[in-house]
Amino acid sequence: MISLLRRYPVIAITIIVFIGVLALHAVGTQNAGRWVATIYVGGFIAWTMNVMIRDVIRGHVGLDILALVAMIATLAVGEYIASLIIVLMLAGGEALEDFAGRRAKRDLSALLDRSPRVAHVLLHAEDPNGAEVEDVPVDDVVVGDVLLVRPSEIVPVDGSLLTDTGSFDQSSLTGESMPVAREAGQEVLSGSINGNRAARIRAERSSADSQYQQIVALVRAAEDSRSPVVRLADRFAIPFTAVALILAGTAWAISGDSTRFAEVLVLATPCPLLIAAPVAFLGGLSRAAKAGVIMKGGAVIEQIARVRSAAFDKTGTLTQGRPEVIDIRPSEGFGADEILQLAASAEQYSSHVLADGIRRAAESRGLLLRAVTDAREEATNGVVATIDGRTVVVGKPAFVADLAPGTTRALLHVGEAAAYMAVDGRFAGVLVLADDVRPEAADVVSWLRTHDIDRIIMLTGDVRSTAEAVGQRVGITQVRAELLPPEKVRLARELEPRPMMMVGDGVNDAPVLAASDIGVAMGAKGATAAGDAADVVILVDSLASVVDAVAISRHTLRVALTAIWIGIALSLVLMIVAMTGIIPAVVGAVTQEFVDLATILYALRALRGPLKR
Incomplete structure (x- = not known):
């Protein structure tokens, strides 16, 4: 009892008052018991009303009014035992939600508990x-x-x-x-x-910058965020309240007995709506975490469950994100090793995925990187560096052509990409790289297309020929290529139908992920900026997790809505039966607890169910 009192003081006090009232009733002092119950429930009503008024001031009209009217009605008609049961039911709802919530978010909590x-x-x-x-x-x-x-x-950093x-x-x-x-x-x-x-x-890396701590930060954000479950339940609040009051008033009018009003209303208390939906959303967050998908709150689950458009970045998202140099094509006056060495030296200052492949190629040939006295990266375009007094430019053809008019486009095969080079204003050559398409990419695009995603598009900064070749291989016919970050953001905002989901990888995708309805970051390789901007972070290096995210979200929302409808349906049936007068107020209040339990048990179904890939 002491631990119960500390953790759930309202429950403990209500049980003590309830036992005391029953004892007074048993010894023949019903009036004393009535006054004790009335004073206690009256205090609880005042506290509930205070909370409700503050919510109304903030613009939130919820389901508390039903419980408030039920408590007032039972006291008014002398059903003080039933009024105590309603208080116990409402307070007990907190304990049920706490228990079910701990069960639902156990995988989220496991990640936090394991934090080194x-x-x-x-x-x-x-x-x-x-x-x-x-x-x-x-x-x-x-x-x-x-x-x-x-x-x-556990490795700490x-x-x-x-x-x-x-x-x-x-x-x-x-x-x-x-x-x-x-x-x-x-x-x-x-x-x-x-x-x-x-x-x-x-x-x-320091602890704050390490992979696991970033995951823990994302999990904490998901765990602490307020999911849309309150709004989800409140969508039903006004019609459900109206129907309950109409049924209770009708029963009173037909029978002429005010007790009938209270008997109907005790079966309309809103615990199933207030508890079942949060439990379902916590279960969805937990299940997604177990699958290697971190969602930043329940609002994300509802959004991604309703997604109708999907946009994909190319490099590192639809492709492996690890391009290798397969050909070096120097122009006249330059050698292959020379341009590779200069390019790798300049690419030390680039975060682009092609830069890593160029650096690896130079390392594999035993080429030492040269000192760079000055360098700057032009976002998504390329890098400009000063090496041994020479100005070296590596990047997209249009960017290099602006500085070296003699730049010519290279003939590329399907799946190939190119980094163009200029030295001191002269076109120096082309480095050809190949980045294989992810083996699961085509299946993911096909699944989305056959599961109510009406539009799928690729938004990439890469050259059109390479982008279209990748799009053809994965089944994306709409391809927008050679885009700058602001253009990606504009296209994402204009994409219809909504909501739209953007899947990307890397620092340059952070703006468009933040601008999308749902931003999904492929975070397995540590794309910190993209992960911070995204709503969903995929920890597994597989695009198939996008399907998991959509499937889990849809299942979770379906479970949450079904749990709400189960609670509403059971309450309506019981209220209609109670209109006949065959369910006393005390019995009705106890019966409502079983309705709570049924909806909560159903809500826990969000923790399981087959993933459909």
């Missing part, structure tokens, strides 16, 4: 005689610290592996069920669980 809090920092790690281990809060780890990760421990080999469970990050092997120098993500051997890693 302590890191083992190795002091004097280079000492051959043994380093000293110091435990520090994970937030105090700085880039460059050498950390010890013991067997079965993103780092590079220093030991020869290691095995890490990344299931909480990517959904990959099998442990992944890592070798010295390879990246190890925070949140991974170390295998059965101790490992040393060098911190490459």
Whole structure:
């Protein structure tokens, strides 16, 4: 009772008052019991009315009025035991919602509970005689610290592996069920669980910038956000309230007995509407998290469940996002290694996905990157750098052509992309890269097209020939290419029908993700800016998770609405029966608890159900 009193004080006090009133009734002092119940319920009514008035001032008219009228009516006709049961039912609804909510969001909570809090920092790690281990809060780890990760421990921050080999469970990050092997120098993500051997890693990012902490931040935002469940229930509030009052008033008018008014209204209390929908949405958020899809609140679930248009970025979204240099075509006066070396040196200052492929190509050929004295990136167009006194430009053909009039377009095959180069105003050549289409992309586009997505379009900054080739392979016929970020934003805002979903990857997609009704970021590779701007972040490196997000959202919304209708239908049937007078007020109040339970149990169905890919 003490723990109950602390956690749910209204429930505990109501139970104590209820027992006291029954005791007074049993010893023949009904009037005393009536006064105790009236005073207590009257205080509860005053508190409820105060909350309701503040909500009305804020422009929110909800379902509390039904419970308020039911309590006043039962007191007015002398059904004080029923009035206490209504108070207990309303207060008990909080406990039921809390229990069902914990069950529904257990996978969200599991992510938060697993968040690493302590890191083992190795002091004097280079000492051959043994380093000293110091435990520090994970937030105090700085880039460059050498950390010890013991067997079965969670990696606290993103780092590079220093030991020869290691095995890490990344299931909480990517959904990959099998442990992944890592070798010295390879990246190890925070949140991974170390295998059965101790490992040393060098911190490459602080805690706040690491993969797992970003996921935790997204989960907290999802958990703390106010989902649309209140609005969803309130859509039914006015008509349901009106119908309940009409039925209760009709029963009173026909019978001539004011008690009948109270007997009908006790079966109209709104707990099923207020509790079932939030539980369903929490279940949907939790199920999505388990599938590697983080949704930033229940409002996102409702939006994505109703999506009618979908737009996709190309590179890193419909394609693998890891292009490789397959051909180097220098122009006259330049050598292949020369332009690759210059391009890779300049691309050190670019965040574009092609830049990484160019740098890898130079590294594989053993070409040392040259010092850059000045560099700037022109968003989505390319990079301009000064190397050994020469001005090097790498980027799109139109961008390079503005600075080197002799630039000529390269003939590309399906799936190929090109980085054009100019040195000191002269066209220097073309680097041809290939980025394979994701194997699941065509199936994802097909699924969306056959599941009520009326329009699918590609919005990309890449050249038209490459974009159209990729679109043809994945089944997207509408392709808008060579777009700047503002153009992507404008097209996303104009796209019909609504709501529209934008799926992207990378920093340059952040503006259009933020401008869309639903922004979906492929965040498995750490696209922080895109993840911050998006409403949905996919932790698994698979476009198929977009289907999971849509399917889970639709299932969740369907469950929430069905739970509401179950509550309404059961309440209406019981109210109609109560109009005959065969359900006393006390029995009706108790019966309503079973209606609550039925709707909550149904709402928990949002935690399961087959994914349809």
